[in-house]
Amino acid sequence: MRITQNMLNDRVLSDLTRAMNRVDRATQEMSTQRKLLRPSDDPVGAQRAVLTRAQLQANEQYRANISQARGWMETTSSTLSEITNLLHRANELLVEGATDSAGHEARLNIAAEIDQIVAAVKHAGNTSYGGVYLFGGTKTTTPPYDTTSEPAVDAYFGDNGIVAREIGPGVSVQINALVNVGTPPLLGGGGGDGGLIDTLRNISAHLRGGTAADAEALRTTDLRALQANLTRINEVQAQVGATLNRLDAAEDRVETTHEAATRLLSDTEDIDAATAILQLTTAQTVYEAALKTGASIIQPSLLDFLR
Amino acid sequence: MPSGISSFFGLNTALRGLQASQVALDVTAHNIANADTAGYTRQAVELEQVVGLKVSAGARAGNGGALLGGGVDVTAYRRIRDAFADLQYRTQKSISSEADTTAQTLANVELVLNEPGDKGIATLLSRLWDAWQQVANQPEDTATKGALVVNAIALADGIRSLQAQLTAVKDNAAQELAAYTTAGGDILSNAAEIARLNAEIKRATAAGQQPNALLDQRDRLIDRLAELGHVTITELPNNSIQIAFGNVNPPLLVDDTTAWAPTPPDTSLYPTPAPGGIIGALQALSETGGTIDQYLADLDAFVNQLVTDVNAAYGGDFFDPAGTTAATIAVDAAIAADPSTVMTTAVAGSPPGANDIALAVAALRGGAADRQYAGLILRIGSEARDANRRQDAATAVLESAKARRDSVSGVSIDEEMANMIRFQRAYQASARTLSTLDDMLDTLINRTGRVGL
Numbered sequence: 001m002r003i004t005q006n007m008l009n010d011r012v013l014s015d016l017t018r019a020m021n022r023v024d025r026a027t028q029e030m031s032t033q034r035k036l037l038r039p040s041d042d043p044v045g046a047q048r049a050v051l052t053r054a055q056l057q058a059n060e061q062y063r064a065n066i067s068q069a070r071g072w073m074e075t076t077s078s079t080l081s082e083i084t085n086l087l088h089r090a091n092e093l094l095v096e097g098a099t100d101s102a103g104h105e106a107r108l109n110i111a112a113e114i115d116q117i118v119a120a121v122k123h124a125g126n127t128s129y130g131g132v133y134l135f136g137g138t139k140t141t142t143p144p145y146d147t148t149s150e151p152a153v154d155a156y157f158g159d160n161g162i163v164a165r166e167i168g169p170g171v172s173v174q175i176n177a178l179v180n181v182g183t184p185p186l187l188g189g190g191g192g193d194g195g196l197i198d199t200l201r202n203i204s205a206h207l208r209g210g211t212a213a214d215a216e217a218l219r220t221t222d223l224r225a226l227q228a229n230l231t232r233i234n235e236v237q238a239q240v241g242a243t244l245n246r247l248d249a250a251e252d253r254v255e256t257t258h259e260a261a262t263r264l265l266s267d268t269e270d271i272d273a274a275t276a277i278l279q280l281t282t283a284q285t286v287y288e289a290a291l292k293t294g295a296s297i298i299q300p301s302l303l304d305f306l307r
Numbered sequence: 308m309p310s311g312i313s314s315f316f317g318l319n320t321a322l323r324g325l326q327a328s329q330v331a332l333d334v335t336a337h338n339i340a341n342a343d344t345a346g347y348t349r350q351a352v353e354l355e356q357v358v359g360l361k362v363s364a365g366a367r368a369g370n371g372g373a374l375l376g377g378g379v380d381v382t383a384y385r386r387i388r389d390a391f392a393d394l395q396y397r398t399q400k401s402i403s404s405e406a407d408t409t410a411q412t413l414a415n416v417e418l419v420l421n422e423p424g425d426k427g428i429a430t431l432l433s434r435l436w437d438a439w440q441q442v443a444n445q446p447e448d449t450a451t452k453g454a455l456v457v458n459a460i461a462l463a464d465g466i467r468s469l470q471a472q473l474t475a476v477k478d479n480a481a482q483e484l485a486a487y488t489t490a491g492g493d494i495l496s497n498a499a500e501i502a503r504l505n506a507e508i509k510r511a512t513a514a515g516q517q518p519n520a521l522l523d524q525r526d527r528l529i530d531r532l533a534e535l536g537h538v539t540i541t542e543l544p545n546n547s548i549q550i551a552f553g554n555v556n557p558p559l560l561v562d563d564t565t566a567w568a569p570t571p572p573d574t575s576l577y578p579t580p581a582p583g584g585i586i587g588a589l590q591a592l593s594e595t596g597g598t599i600d601q602y603l604a605d606l607d608a609f610v611n612q613l614v615t616d617v618n619a620a621y622g623g624d625f626f627d628p629a630g631t632t633a634a635t636i637a638v639d640a641a642i643a644a645d646p647s648t649v650m651t652t653a654v655a656g657s658p659p660g661a662n663d664i665a666l667a668v669a670a671l672r673g674g675a676a677d678r679q680y681a682g683l684i685l686r687i688g689s690e691a692r693d694a695n696r697r698q699d700a701a702t703a704v705l706e707s708a709k710a711r712r713d714s715v716s717g718v719s720i721d722e723e724m725a726n727m728i729r730f731q732r733a734y735q736a737s738a739r740t741l742s743t744l745d746d747m748l749d750t751l752i753n754r755t756g757r758v759g760l
Contacts, residue, residue: 004717006343007710014706038417039688040695047685049423051677057433058672061440068444132447132660138652140660141447161654161661166443169673172666269423302724 005301012294019287026280029271036269045268052265059258062168066251068130069165069175073247075129076177077240083124083187083196084233090117090200091226097207098218104210111207115152118200122147122154125179125187135179135187137161144179145187154190154197156180167250173243177236184228186236196233199225312362312375314751317744320359323378324737327354330381331730335723342718346527349718350519353383386519392712393526397533399708401584403701404534408588409598410698412480413691416602419472422684428469429680431462432613436672443665446651456638456646459625463636466610470633473603480593487535487586494535494586498565501528501550506563509545522546532559536584553582598690605683606633613676620667622653 029035039046096102097110122145125135136144138161146153156179163176179187180195188195203222206214331352341347359377364370421427438455445451487493504525511518525548532538532550541549543562551558557566592598610633614626624639642649652661 002714002719004713004719005721006717007713010706010709010713036423038414038691039420039422039684040413040417040691041688043685043688043692046423046688047681050427050429050681050684051673053423053425054429054433054673054677057430057437061437065440065444130445132445136660138654138658138661140658159656159658161658163660164662164666166440166666166669170670176660302721306724306728 005298008297012290012298015290016287016294019283019290022283023280023287026276026283029276030280033271033273033276034269035271035276042268049265049268052261052268055261056258056265058169059254059261062166062254063251063258065165066167066247066254069167069173070244070247072129072134072165072175073240073244075127076134076175077237077244079124079127079134080177080233080237080240083121084230084237086117086120086124087196087226087230087233090114090203091230093117094203094218094222094226097203098215098223100215107207107210111204114200114204114207118152118154118197118204119147121187121196121200133158134176137176137178137180138163154201156187156189167247168253171250173246173250175243177240182232184225184232186229186232194225194228196229199229312360314748316360316375316377318741318748320376320378321737321741321744323357323380325734325741327352327379327381328730328734328737332727332734334384335726335730338718339720339723342720342723346523346530347718348386348388348519348523348526348716350384350386352381353385354379355382356380384517384519386522387716388526389712389715392708392715396705396708396712397530397538399701399705400530400533401535401537401582401587403698403705404585405583405588406694406698406701408585409592410691410694412476412588412592413598413687413694415476416473416599416687417691419469419476420684420687428462428465429677429684431458431465432677432680433672434458435462436669439665439669442649442651443662443669446662446665447659449647452649452651453646455649456642459638460643463626463630463638466606466633466636470603470606473599473606474634477593477597477599477603480589480599484586484589484593487589494532494559495565497528497532497535498550498560501525501532501548502560502563502565504528505547505560509547509563512545518546534584536582536586538582602683602687603633605679605686607631609633609676609679609683610636612679616671616674616676617668620671621650621664623650625649625668 028037036042036045036049093110093113097107102110125145126143126147127134132140133143136142136158139158140163142157144156144158146155146157158180160178160181162174162178164172164174166172177186179185180189180193184194184196184199186195188198190198190201192198199222202225203218206218206222331354334350334352338349357377357380358374360375361372362375363372367373422429424430435455435458438451438458441451442455485492489495504521508518508521508525511521529538529540529550536552538559539551539553541551541558543549547562549558549561560566590597594600611631614628614631614636617625618628625642627635627637627639630636637643650657651665652658652663654661654663
């Protein structure tokens with residue numbers, strides 16, 4: 001084939017451009033530490049990167065959700081423990097007041113303490129976390145119990161709505177303990193619903209009553225009702241504990257998928273530093289070699305050797 | 308001895324030799340001068356010996372006749388060109404320029420898309436789901452609703468701006484196409500110039516001249532047309548030609564008249580699908596239902612899915628229900644005006660802690676809308692990569708086609724230098740012959756008949 005100077009020039013130029021492009025690409029990868037710069041670099045990888053990135057962001061959010069749910073549940077749990085303690089104290093008082101040896105005076109004192117316990121239970125029912133009331137159902141902005149009115153109002157001002165948090169893709173858990181549903185209800189709203197408040201009010205009334213029937217009621221129905229309330233609280237505590245375990249499991253899952261997703265994203269998008277440096281060095285070497293050969297080929301012609 | 312041959316015959320022969328060498332050197336000079344001229348075809352002098360003198364008798368022993376060589380004549384200044392190499396180069400040129408245009412435009416599309424990364428629509432979408440989760444976590448708090456609406460507006464703005472930018476890329480392609488095909492555009496001005504050159508070439512050829520420079524000019528213009536679209540060239544008498552895009556009828560130009568009189572932009576100028584080249588690429592990119600139109604349609608489908616899903620889960624108008632395309636997506640005006648009106652629950656009386664709606668909307672994360680958008684990225688990425696590969700392949704083939712053509716038609720300085728020495732020597736030899744003949748005649752004229760003087 002006949003070769004002309006211009007052909008050589010063109011060839012050298014296009015080779016230089018190609019080599020330069022490779023250097024440019026390698027430099028870009030090095031400086032951004034990423035190999036996936038545009039979707040066309042790896043279309044399937046780009047799609048995967050977008051979905052994985054969304055998953056990572058979702059995981060961050062799930063983590064925040066779980067943490068908030070845990071705070072809520074832990075506060076619920078400790079409040080329930082507090083109420084359990086109050087209930088035990090009420091039980092002791094009931095046993096003390098129900099004995100025949102207790103005089104009327106003593107029973108009135110016990111009744112007064114029981115009323116204090118009711119106030120404390122209602123106060124516990126108004127526990128809030130982060131500015132919202134835990135036991136008001138979905139009426140989270142109004143206190144579920146009236147602790148100020150005189151004479152006392154026992155009614156429940158919340159509702160029975162479920163408050164839930166999403167702790168994973170498509171998984172939500174109920175995080176509020178409902179205090180006014182079930183038989184007997186956990187705390188209830190007084191008025192004969194069998195809830196803890198109602199039971200305590202009955203005990204207080206029977207202590208104050210002083211008749212034989214009252215004393216009998218204390219020993220039988222009231223004691224049974226209080227036991228039923230205790231069972232109920234224990235049930236709810238168990239549920240809360242189970243949910244807390246679920247939150248732990250969900251958090252573990254989020255951590256695991258987070259790790260996997262991070263690794264996948266990194267594999268898809270990020271460069272392997274050693275490979276990238278090698279590529280850059282190779283590209284530079286090739287470019288320099290192309291420059292060198294180009295320079296030695298383009299210069300001479302027969303002209304240089306004619307006298 | 309031969310008789311009947313003029314004593315001065317040899318002088319003329321030597322003179323022709325001198326003149327031929329001079330002409331050959333002139334052509335060499337012309338070649339060297341144009342070594343770097345784009346589109347220049349190297350020329351060579353065609354020499355032919357002259358049958359100068361017919362001697363009927365006495366030229367040879369035994370009184371035979373002869374035809375005496377009378378020196379050399381220049382018969383042609385030949386352009387050294389290979390029609391097949393031209394055909395190859397031009398075919399490849401239209402393929403390569405089509406791939407170039409497509410790859411460049413799709414690179415712009417990728418730039419506009421800005422994915423993968425944390426500045427694209429995917430991130431804005433994720434933030435919207437995050438914001439809904441935050442609302443679900445704190446439905447009592449109007450601040451989270453404010454943040455939600457801000458994020459939703461940012462997403463809608465981002466989608467609208469992406470749509471506008473994609474449309475701009477498409478419109479630019481359409482405008483470029485129009486610029487090429489209008490009355491004053493590249494195609495027709497080239498065609499008109501070729502028609503004019505055809506007329507001149509025809510006239511010169513008919514008059515027996517060799518319009519090499521004009522032919523070179525015409526070839527350059529044809530190369531330019533081949534870049535714009537695949538051309539078919541038909542030879543006509545007297546070196547004239549007709550050119551058509553593809554096999555379309557009527558041809559772009561016949562002889563010295565352009566057959567087109569388009570009203571801009573006239574898409575009937577080229578066949579459908581367009582004949583490759585830049586206009587083919589631009590047409591495929593910008594036409595209705597073309598490459599970018601399909602991306603816009605995909606984007607619309609994504610927006611429709613997003614708006615429909617969110618509004619269905621929301622149980623009302625979170626996004627303006629009228630805005631189901633990428634150009635029109637907007638957060639419902641009432642919500643945008645007062646974020647506290649964002650509903651979080653469908654429960655009667657809307658207790659402040661209920662978050663069923665927020666949970667339902669947040670659960671859309673990673674759903675159909677997310678997947679549709681990721682699908683769009685996959686599609687654009689795949690097509691851009693395909694275009695880049697075609698560009699690389701076409702460039703490589705074009706380079707070798709160009710090398711083949713240059714190999715035939717390009718000027719080699721080495722070759723010209725060697726020729727220069729050859730012609731210089733020939734010139735010197737002819738001059739030497741002339742002076743030898745002159746010496747002989749001097750002897751004959753001035754020295755003969757002077758014996759004893």
